[in-house]
Structures are given as C-alpha cells and as structure tokens.
Amino acid sequence: MAVRRKTTAPAPSPPPPKAETPLPPPPSEDQPLRPPKLGLVLAALVAFTVPYLYLIYFHYEIESDLRRSIAINAAMSVGGFVVVVRLIPVAAKYVLRRNLFGFDINKKGTPEGNIRVPESLGIVVGVVFLVIAILFQHFNFTADSNWLVEYNAALASICFMLLLGFVDDVLDIPWRVKLLLPSFAGLPLLMAYAGHTTIIIPKPLIPYIGSAVLDLGWIYKLYMGMLAVFCTNSINIHAGLNGLEVGQTVVIAAAVLIHNVMQIGASTDPEYKQAHAFSIYLVQPFLATSMALFSYNWYPSSVFVGDTYTYFAGMSLAVVGILGHFSETLLLFFLPQVLNFLYSLPQLLKIIPCPRHRLPRYDPKTGLLTGTKDGTLVNLFLRLFGSCSEKTLCIKLLVFQALSCLFCFWLRHVLAGWYK
C-alpha cells in the first residue's frame, strides 16, 4: 500500500518520510488525541433539534407512519454519532501508523504546526453512515420496490465516492483527474434513475417556452451528473480552515432537513412527500455522524477530514437533492460554494497560476491570518473584513453559510406561487 505524507505545504517542509530522514516530533501514534469538543457540538445539536422536532410533531400534521420512520432513523443516527465519536481516536492511530497525516498550515511557525494531524477521518463517518443507511431499509414502513432501487443506487454512488475520495487522499491524484472522479461515482445513480426527467418551467417563462413542463430526457441525467461534480468539488475547494469542511456541510444538511419537513408538512401529494422523506432518511444520519467528526475537527483540529469526507459529503448532498427533486433549492443553500467556485475559476482553469494550497498567510507572532491574492472566499473575507484568527474566520464563513440558507428560505417564500 502506498504510504504518504498528506500535505504538500511549503513548511514545516520536512522531506517525505523515509526511514533515514527525521520527521517532526513526535511519532504520535500512541499520543492520545485531544478530546472531542462535545459540549459545543451537543449545544449545536440541541439548538437545531428543538425547532426541528417542533416542526415535525407540532407545527405540521404529518402521518404517524412517516413520523415513526423519521423517529427510528433519528434514533439510529444518534447511535451513529456515538459510534463515530468512539471510533475516530482508534482510526486516527491506524492512519498515523500508515503515515496518512497532514500539517496544519495555518499554524505554521508554531509548535502546533509541527504536529502530525491524522488525515482522512471522513472514512469513519462514511462507513458508519453507510451501515445506518443500509440497515434502515429494514425499518422503513412505507417502502416500495421503486423507492428501494433508487435508495440503493444512491448508496452505491455515495460508497463509490467515499472510495475514490480515500484513493485521492492516499495517492494525491492530480487536479484535472480529481475534478472528474465524482462523475464516475455518480454513475450508479444515473443508471438506476427511473424517475421523471421533466422540469417544471417557472411561470414567468411559460409564455416563451410554450409549455408548463419540459421533458429534458438525457440532458436531465447530464445535469444530475454535473450537479454531483459541482457539489463534491465545491465543498472540497472551500476548505483549509479548521472546521470549515464539516462546518459548511452540517449547516447545509440542517437546512436541507428543515426544507424537507416544510415540504412534507405543506404537501398532500404522497409521491412528493415520499421524495422528501427519502431525503430525510439519508440526511439525518449524515448530519449526526458529521457532527461527531466536527467535534474533533473544530479549531484546533485533532484530525483532518480529508478528501474522503469532502467528496462523500458533496455526493450525499447531491444525491438527496436529485432524488428529493429540489436541486435548485440545494444550489441556493450552496451559495457560498457557488461564489467560491466562480471566484476560483481563473485559477482552476490555470488562467492565473494555482498553487497547491490557496490558503491565507499566517503570522505566528500575532496569531492572525491575512488574505492572499488567491481567489478563494477565505482570502476574500480576510481582505474585506481584515485579518483575524483562524477560528474567527471560520465562524464568519459558517455564519455566511447559515445566512445564505436563510436567504434561500426567504426567496422561496417570496417567489412561492409567482415563480412555480
């Protein structure tokens, strides 16, 4: 098996690990991880769960069967959270043993910047998530065969993406190839997809198109594939701060859950409700297991999530958006990622040189980050709002993510009836 040092950052710049070359201290295989920030994570979970449960049990009238399935899925998700919290320290030891680690670039020049941080811990989240999602089929009371085919195809795509993400972490695949990985991983879903390929035309555009629905045929499948490529890569390139990869994902996942419940509550169409329930069954365990990873990845990170996680997360969200039929809403939740992607385009297309890491400059004396010219939202925020610590910057970016989700809810509310 290939072993590698994850980071290619210029510093602390030790040479690749060979037996004869000393590595930065300490060979921390037996050094325990910093404990998870469970207080913070549990507070965030409670702050989300209370309004979420209120919507499901009090605000909307939802069939008891559906409520029951959601509750069973939620209970399994809580179990998943506990398992991930316990497994991460174990898995961290194993990845370190295989030299799968990275250096914290935004702490370069301090003792913390020399610590070998275990990489690719997204693998734990992915595996636990998949086990829950597979087992849950047994408990779902409203299953029909069509639903199960798509559900399993979705799981196959997520699983394939998890594998390719892990392969990328181990082999460090070049950027051009990396961009394409999700299109392979999306194939199981695209091939099994038997749902409609029509889109509802926005009301203001109906006179121009001449019909209220338009069958896109294979173009719809192409769109699904492109959505998967976008979601995965856009999360992966909005990264590099402790907690940012998982943080942005959990904010989007929470918004997706609220959106699903609102749609189920407001609809009388069983098929429509089923599509959103499907999304809930995948997102609940996804959110819970991701929060467990967050407890280790929040500043200061004891573990890194790796491309294993960013790809897995992007694919999971793309899949629920596709099969829940709310990809436009999903893209609005992804507003910061869309902006970051557009801003990154000149560097991604190599019109402007693109370094391996497009991260801010860290000053070890002040502990503050300063924005560089690289085209990322991270740098833009520093240039717009001034230098700040890594933690503060990450909080600002996560608040922006949450505001984007709120903006999406507001926009849907304002456009309801007029747009579709």
Ligand code: UD1
């Ligand atoms: C993407 C970005 C790159 C960014 C990197 C950070 C593009 C085109 N690529 O590359 O600019 O630097 O993500 O994740 O935009 N790291 C930290 N602190 C963190 C998280 C990661 O220092 O909180 C560093 C570690 O050295 C870690 C490495 O980033 O080992 C992981 O980078 P990787 O995910 O392999 O980078 P890419 O996804 O290729």
Ligand code: MG
């Ligand atoms: Mg990455």
